[in-house]
Amino acid sequence: MSSAAKPTPHSRSSYRAFRSIPTRWADNDMYGHVNNVVYYSWFDTAVNALLIERGALDIHQGQTIGFVVETQCNYFAPIAFPQTVEAGIRVAQAGRSSVRYEIALFAQGSDSAAAQGHFVHVYVDRATQRPVPLPEALQRVVDSLKA
Known part of the structure; x- marks a missing residue:
């Protein structure tokens, strides 16, 4: 035990x-709250939508794509339909080809996270699937999100 x-x-x-x-x-699951696997989908949605909107990720034509190599989540309070979730995003660490995005999920209007966790993405060349340095546009977005 840790x-x-x-x-x-x-x-x-x-x-x-x-x-x-x-x-x-x-x-919602049979217990009347959002099932835990949905939280990871929200993490992915929050990070990738932000990167796409800011011109740092082109999921169709871009040479560089991100692979998830690690993910984790802690749960503190239930969320249920029809609530709206507000996902907070920040960058905790960035290396040459990897980024640790931290995401917190807040029930709309709440100041305290209902859940929080992280994704580590390693950015790779789409064709070779080998790690590559963060492209300039991605680096700018990452820098703006650093905690």
């Missing part, structure tokens, strides 16, 4: 960018 401190929910002020994501009826 000696690490028990995770505690972050506040909105800890994050650099936000995206609203409406829950769907199908997101």
Whole structure:
């Protein structure tokens, strides 16, 4: 067992960018709240939509794509349909070809995260699938999101 401190929910002020994501009826499970696997989908949606909107990721024609190599989530409070989720995004670490994005999910209007976690993306050449340095446009977005 790890000696690490028990995770505690972050506040909105800890994050650099936000995206609203409406829950769907199908997101709820038989227990009446959003199923845990949906949270990872929201992480992916929040990060990739931001990168696409800011011109740092072209999912159809871009030479560089991101592979998820690590992911983790801590849950603090349930979310259920028809709530809207507000995903906070920040960058905790960036290397030559990898980025650790941290995401917190807030119930609309709440200051305390209902869940929070991270994705580590390694950016690779689409054709060779070998790591490549972060493209300039991606580096700019990453720098703007650093915690």
